Amino acid sequence: xxxxxxxxxxxxxxxxxxxxxxxxxxxxxxxxxxxxxxxxxxxxxxxxxxxxxxxxxxxxxxxxxxxxxxxxxxxxxxxxxxxxxxxxxxxxxxxxxxxxxxxxxxxxxxxxxxxxxxxxxxxxxxxxxxxxxxxxxxxxxxxxxxxxxxxxxxxxxxxxxxxxxxxxxxxxxxxxxxxxxxxxxxxxxxxxxxxxxxxxxxxxxxxxxxxxxxxxxxxxxxxxxxxxxxxxxxxxxxxxxxxxxxxxxxxxxxxxxxxxxxxxxxxxxxxxxxxxxxxxxxxxxxxxxxxxxxxxxxxxxxxxxxxxxxxxxxxxxxxxxxxxxxxxxxxxxxxxxxxxxxxxxxxxxxxxxxxxxxxxxxxxxxxxxxxxxxxxxxxxxxxxxxxxxxxxxxxxxxxxxxxxxxxxxxxxxxxxxxxxxxxxxxxxxxxxxxxxxxxxxxxxxxxxxxxxxxxxxxxxxxxxxxxxxxxxxxxxxxxxxxxxxxxxxxxxxxxxxxxxxxxxxxxxxxxxxxxxxxxxxxxxxxxxx
Amino acid sequence: xxxxxxxxxxxxxxxxxxxxxxxxxxxxxxxxxxxxxxxxxxxxxxxxxxxxxxxxxxxxxxxxxxxxxxxxxxxxxxxxxxxxxxxxxxxxxxxxxxxxxxxxxxxxxxxxxxxxxxxxxxxxxxxxxxxxxxxxxxxxxxxxxxxxxxxxxxxxxxxxxxxxxxxxxxxxxxxxxxxxxxxxxxxxxxxxxxxxxxxxxxxxxxxxxxxxxxxxxxxxxxxxxxxxxxxxxxxxxxxxxxxxxxxxxxxxxxxxxxxxxxxxxxxxxxxxxxxxxxxxxxxxxxxxxxxxxxxxxxxxxxxxxxxxxxxxxxxxxxxxxxxxxxxxxxxxxxxxxxxxxxxxxxxxxxxxxxxxxxxxxxxxxxxxxxxxxxxxxxxxxxxxxxxxxxxxxxxx
Numbered sequence: 001x002x003x004x005x006x007x008x009x010x011x012x013x014x015x016x017x018x019x020x021x022x023x024x025x026x027x028x029x030x031x032x033x034x035x036x037x038x039x040x041x042x043x044x045x046x047x048x049x050x051x052x053x054x055x056x057x058x059x060x061x062x063x064x065x066x067x068x069x070x071x072x073x074x075x076x077x078x079x080x081x082x083x084x085x086x087x088x089x090x091x092x093x094x095x096x097x098x099x100x101x102x103x104x105x106x107x108x109x110x111x112x113x114x115x116x117x118x119x120x121x122x123x124x125x126x127x128x129x130x131x132x133x134x135x136x137x138x139x140x141x142x143x144x145x146x147x148x149x150x151x152x153x154x155x156x157x158x159x160x161x162x163x164x165x166x167x168x169x170x171x172x173x174x175x176x177x178x179x180x181x182x183x184x185x186x187x188x189x190x191x192x193x194x195x196x197x198x199x200x201x202x203x204x205x206x207x208x209x210x211x212x213x214x215x216x217x218x219x220x221x222x223x224x225x226x227x228x229x230x231x232x233x234x235x236x237x238x239x240x241x242x243x244x245x246x247x248x249x250x251x252x253x254x255x256x257x258x259x260x261x262x263x264x265x266x267x268x269x270x271x272x273x274x275x276x277x278x279x280x281x282x283x284x285x286x287x288x289x290x291x292x293x294x295x296x297x298x299x300x301x302x303x304x305x306x307x308x309x310x311x312x313x314x315x316x317x318x319x320x321x322x323x324x325x326x327x328x329x330x331x332x333x334x335x336x337x338x339x340x341x342x343x344x345x346x347x348x349x350x351x352x353x354x355x356x357x358x359x360x361x362x363x364x365x366x367x368x369x370x371x372x373x374x375x376x377x378x379x380x381x382x383x384x385x386x387x388x389x390x391x392x393x394x395x396x397x398x399x400x401x402x403x404x405x406x407x408x409x410x411x412x413x414x415x416x417x418x419x420x421x422x423x424x425x426x427x428x429x430x431x432x433x434x435x436x437x438x439x440x441x442x443x444x445x446x447x448x449x450x451x452x453x454x455x456x457x458x459x460x461x462x463x464x465x466x467x468x469x470x471x472x473x474x475x476x477x478x479x480x481x482x483x484x485x486x487x488x489x490x491x492x493x494x495x496x497x498x499x500x501x502x503x504x505x506x507x508x509x510x511x512x513x514x515x516x517x518x519x520x521x522x523x524x525x526x527x528x529x
Numbered sequence: 530x531x532x533x534x535x536x537x538x539x540x541x542x543x544x545x546x547x548x549x550x551x552x553x554x555x556x557x558x559x560x561x562x563x564x565x566x567x568x569x570x571x572x573x574x575x576x577x578x579x580x581x582x583x584x585x586x587x588x589x590x591x592x593x594x595x596x597x598x599x600x601x602x603x604x605x606x607x608x609x610x611x612x613x614x615x616x617x618x619x620x621x622x623x624x625x626x627x628x629x630x631x632x633x634x635x636x637x638x639x640x641x642x643x644x645x646x647x648x649x650x651x652x653x654x655x656x657x658x659x660x661x662x663x664x665x666x667x668x669x670x671x672x673x674x675x676x677x678x679x680x681x682x683x684x685x686x687x688x689x690x691x692x693x694x695x696x697x698x699x700x701x702x703x704x705x706x707x708x709x710x711x712x713x714x715x716x717x718x719x720x721x722x723x724x725x726x727x728x729x730x731x732x733x734x735x736x737x738x739x740x741x742x743x744x745x746x747x748x749x750x751x752x753x754x755x756x757x758x759x760x761x762x763x764x765x766x767x768x769x770x771x772x773x774x775x776x777x778x779x780x781x782x783x784x785x786x787x788x789x790x791x792x793x794x795x796x797x798x799x800x801x802x803x804x805x806x807x808x809x810x811x812x813x814x815x816x817x818x819x820x821x822x823x824x825x826x827x828x829x830x831x832x833x834x835x836x837x838x839x840x841x842x843x844x845x846x847x848x849x850x851x852x853x854x855x856x857x858x859x860x861x862x863x864x865x866x867x868x869x870x871x872x873x874x875x876x877x878x879x880x881x882x883x884x885x886x887x888x889x890x891x892x893x894x895x896x897x898x899x900x901x902x903x904x905x906x907x908x909x910x911x912x913x914x915x916x917x918x919x920x921x922x923x924x925x
Contacts, residue, residue, distance in 0.1 A: 102530075104531065104551065104553060104554025105530065105531075105554065107554065107647060108532065108554060115649055115650075115665055116649060116650040116653055117650075118647070118650075119647040119648075119649055119650035119651070120650050122776070122777075123776055126776070126777060126779070129779065130779060133779070168781070
């Protein structure tokens with residue numbers, strides 16, 4: 001007689017692993033099923049070229065909940081996060097702007113472009129810190145259920161209401177503005193210089209199919225200000241050994257707590273009988289029985305791909321169909337023979353040890369979006385480049401480097417259809433390298449190995465529908481109790497025993513771990529396993 | 530990394546201790562010697578010379594300059610006479626202090642503002658409707674402060690007898706070694722002293738001239754550690770140490786009004802509208818919540834605590850700025866001391882503290898926390914009038 005698990009988790013990404021660890025910690029019999037040969041999902045590391053380890057997809061860590069690190073003792077399981085030192089913006093005219101941890105230095109840098117902005121910058125930072133402090137309480141608990149009359153839910157709503165009321169009125173206004181304005185409009189209220197606003201505004205569009213002037217993008221700005229390392233907000237870091245280092249540490253912790261983890265085990269179907277799940281079926285036909293199934297893959301793949309419409313109400317199916325994925329970004333990973341010198345500020349100094357943004361102006365970003373709107377990739381895209389080998393010697397041989405470039409826009413839905421992406425992959429990669437070459441003329445001579453990932457490739461490789469890095473856009477209509485579908489914002493699904501535990505659930509995407517943790521805790525509280 | 534001040538070529542030569550700190554983004558000497566006693570006693574017995582270039586400086590000029598500054602400052606700047614300097618603070622709309630500094634009237638429609646923090650963006654926020662220009666002169670102007678009982682002699686030797694007649698908180702134009710400078714009788718030591726304002730490109734020439742003119746009068750280069758002891762003795766509060774600018778506070782309770790900082794005397798309440806006026810009127814009517822006071826720690830009690838552990842009394846070698854709790858006589862915490870120092874000249878253990886409103890009267894007996902051999906003790910401390918040290922020569 002085959003074993004029946006208390007819970008089977010579909011997908012071995014960081015959220016699935018977090019869920020597994022919490023369930024195992026509570027003494028449940030847990031199995032994680034990952035289709036690939038490596039764990040981590042989109043938060044993984046792979047040695048794609050001998051000696052060079054890449055954070056293949058997701059490349060920086062910021063939002064990962066600090067209490068998860070403590071509760072799962074991830075440091076003991078090998079997690080090390082190295083802070084990013086600076087935000088560097090090279091400009092085509094040979095100038096550049098670097099924002100540092102040192103406020104005086106940052107002021108001097110910004111003042112070269114606009115002295116007033118230089119002084120407003122810390123004020124903006126303070127306002128964002130206050131906002132992040134407010135939002136933190138939202139991401140660390142399940143989404144409020146506005147329809148519920150249960151005392152527990154009402155109490156939560158009341159607490160949230162009080163919390164909101166306790167906000168300084170000025171901040172409450174800022175919050176409302178952030179929910180509705182575009183990133184650029186919002187920044188216009190504070191700053192004058194486009195040189196400063198452009199690299200700040202991109203935080204509002206990462207992973208969405210929107211432009212910096214599209215309403216609603218201001219909220220995503222805040223999402224990027226919430227990053228917290230060691231209690232300090234607005235902190236970003238590299239996971240040692242690549243982003244996979246984080247996932248591998250969670251997997252290690254989960255195993256130590258008794259969870260089983262299988263790789264190269266692709267879930268084909270989630271079994272449903274009489275509106276209740278009984279387990280999963282793997283590719284190849286193996287059946288695994290479980291009292292609960294947690295899906296860490298995105299809502300579309302879960303419901304339309306694995307559950308099947310025949311088991312769902314049409315209204316729910318419609319909501320899932322409408323759920324916006326619209327992948328908009330790609331990734332280029334390079335193994336380099338030597339350090340890539342940037343003409344505007346040579347040397348591998350601290351300015352190169354953070355993130356490097358290719359975002360020379362608001363119009364540049366908007367033009368990049370224009371092409372995407374009509375189904376083409378940007379010929380001159382926004383890039384977010386990191387060179388983790390400068391601070392983490394484990395990822396490249398001595399003197400050599402790995403360069404990771406996040407690329408936006410690369411719309412999943414090309415005018416010629418998403419399946420035509422393989423024909424455009426080479427041209428897309430060339431556009432990215434051409435863009436880098438404008439700042440780093442020698443880049444082509446240094447390339448030892450090149451990996452180009454289009455949103456199509458991301459979907460094919462890790463299963464993220466439409467290659468959306470957040471498992472669904474972080475726009476207001478898809479957040480909180482609306483994520484992934486109205487009324488299903490608390491990890492349960494219309495299928496009894498099936499729970500959502502990935503970025504497609506509240507509070508959303510980014511290497512946060514919160515959906516995984518909150519889903520596991522909600523399942524345990526339900527006493528159904 | 531901080532940037533060098535215009536005096537850096539010289540301060541670097543003299544700073545044998547290699548003790549530097551970051552002051553508003555500039556390299557600043559903490560002390561030239563390994564121990565700062567010599568520099569402290571130069572300030573109090575002869576003269577000390579300190580680079581204060583990192584102070585933020587703004588030139589405010591135009592036909593409406595006086596009206597504009599009266600609008601943003603708590604003091605009625607229009608009343609300031611040409612050649613006069615004043616100390617004041619400025620507030621946000623809620624009457625919470627943003628920063629404090631000096632305002633000098635160089636000409637009828639030309640002022641200079643000094644600040645602890647960048648203020649240009651803030652000042653410019655209110656310029657609409659005024660015929661006024663705000664220029665950040667922080668980098669363009671170097672400032673050298675010469676403080677101490679012999680500083681008048683040093684200035685006479687340096688800039689001639691025209692400076693001799695300069696009164697307290699007045700300024701004058703002068704010539705040093707062919708350089709046009711402005712000399713103001715101001716400073717942060719609470720003593721007789723002057724500050725010299727010069728084009729940054731001429732900073733080194735001024736330094737050399739001052740050092741050679743000051744030699745017969747015991748003038749020494751001094752650092753911020755010595756200055757900090759003198760400013761505690763003078764009872765001067767410091768932005769970021771004794772209070773927080775309203776611009777940096779995550780929580781409302783951290784902000785302070787001028788009355789709470791004992792800067793009520795700088796507020797001219799009844800006049801045309803100025804920033805924070807309505808809120809300050811309300812506070813003035815109901816009374817302040819907190820008071821910023823000077824404390825003298827009872828030496829006998831302090832010594833007795835150490836004696837009980839077989840130790841001589843230990844005072845820190847310089848000024849401290851790690852806040853410690855302050856209690857009332859019943860042991861209830863009613864505030865905090867935010868900086869303090871052993872005063873070598875007064876032979877007193879001094880502290881600057883923020884306490885609840887009712888505890889601000891001179892003569893009030895409080896308790897301050899003191900750590901003796903890793904154990905926390907409470908020692909009697911008495912509220913006294915500031916400044917602690919106030920020599921006649923300061924104003925004479």
